[in-house]
Amino acid sequence: MALVAVLWIVAALSIFAMGLAGATRAEIRSAQGARAFAEAAAYGDAAIELAVRELHFAEKTIDRSFATAYEIDGRRIGVRISPGGGYVDLNGASQALLHDLFAFGAGLESDQAETLAQRVVDWRDADDEPLPLGAEDADYEAAGVAFRTRGGPFETPEDLLQVLGVSFDTYDKIRDLLTTWTGAGGIDPLAAPPAMFKILAPGDLRAAETYLALREAGEPAIDTTAFNQEHILLSSGSIFRLEASYPADQGRVLARVRWVDAATPGIAGLPWRTLRIEPVRSIPMKGGNGGGNGA
Numbered sequence: 432m433a434l435v436a437v438l439w440i441v442a443a444l445s446i447f448a449m450g451l452a453g454a455t456r457a458e459i460r461s462a463q464g465a466r467a468f469a470e471a472a473a474y475g476d477a478a479i480e481l482a483v484r485e486l487h488f489a490e491k492t493i494d495r496s497f498a499t500a501y502e503i504d505g506r507r508i509g510v511r512i513s514p515g516g517g518y519v520d521l522n523g524a525s526q527a528l529l530h531d532l533f534a535f536g537a538g539l540e541s542d543q544a545e546t547l548a549q550r551v552v553d554w555r556d557a558d559d560e561p562l563p564l565g566a567e568d569a570d571y572e573a574a575g576v577a578f579r580t581r582g583g584p585f586e587t588p589e590d591l592l593q594v595l596g597v598s599f600d601t602y603d604k605i606r607d608l609l610t611t612w613t614g615a616g617g618i619d620p621l622a623a624p625p626a627m628f629k630i631l632a633p634g635d636l637r638a639a640e641t642y643l644a645l646r647e648a649g650e651p652a653i654d655t656t657a658f659n660q661e662h663i664l665l666s667s668g669s670i671f672r673l674e675a676s677y678p679a680d681q682g683r684v685l686a687r688v689r690w691v692d693a694a695t696p697g698i699a700g701l702p703w704r705t706l707r708i709e710p711v712r713s714i715p716m717k718g719g720n721g722g723g724n725g726a
């Protein structure tokens with residue numbers, strides 16, 4: 432009996448030791464992950480500052496999305512620079528563009544996309560009269576939600592989650608296509624991320640791929656007749672989205688995104704102003720663009 436008791440104690444201690452080892456490995460992985468995210472934020476911010484400096488002092492207008500890279504402490508940090516005109520502005524977008532954003536960007540049925548498009552318009556307009564499929568404060572109250580319409584502009588893309596019927600899943604599918612700082616009513620294909628071409632050229636993957644290849648090659652004039660002309664608005668300005676990519680494991684990169692106004696003075700005497708800094712995110716690596724997901 433004593434031998435059996437000893438064996439049971441040894442077995443219990445072995446199980447305890449294995450559990451402790453597993454917990455320790457998990458803690459180590461967690462600490463390593465936190466360190467990687469902190470490094471991605473620091474190196475990403477440094478690379479973005481270098482890129483913004485070049486934007487501010489550029490002698491020619493930056494009118495298209497492009498990728499560059501910087502060597503910092505022996506690390507190559509890719510940065511994708513995109514003019515803000517390539518994104519859907521929640522304050523300036525037409526109802527038709529909002530419909531296509533939800534239909535082709537988020538993959539919703541056309542009637543659901545139209546409902547959300549009209550609710551976005553109602554959320555931002557100043558009147559209390561809902562559009563036929565829209566919603567004003569009375570509809571929000573009847574639905575039992577805490578939010579109400581603003582009757583004014585969206586301040587951040589996340590404000591879209593306050594619109595009646597917009598789920599986090601829907602928002603997550605289009606979050607990288609949104610802005611609230613340009614006021615543009617359309618999309619500039621020269622500046623648009625690849626995912627935006629599902630909206631500009633729904634169902635025409637070849638046209639989108641051809642256009643993107645020519646844009647990356649620096650072609651000065653590119654045919655856009657295959658795109659929805661109603662949504663195209665060629666524009667240039669001082670608002671930019673910059674995405675820095677920090678290499679990670681398992682075919683992924685850690686992305687740091689910042690929106691800046693390269694022509695408006697900011698804090699601490701900087702000649703540019705930061706509009707938004709997004710938390711570091713882990714995203715799949717896509718080769719060839721030098722700047723993360725190319726958004």
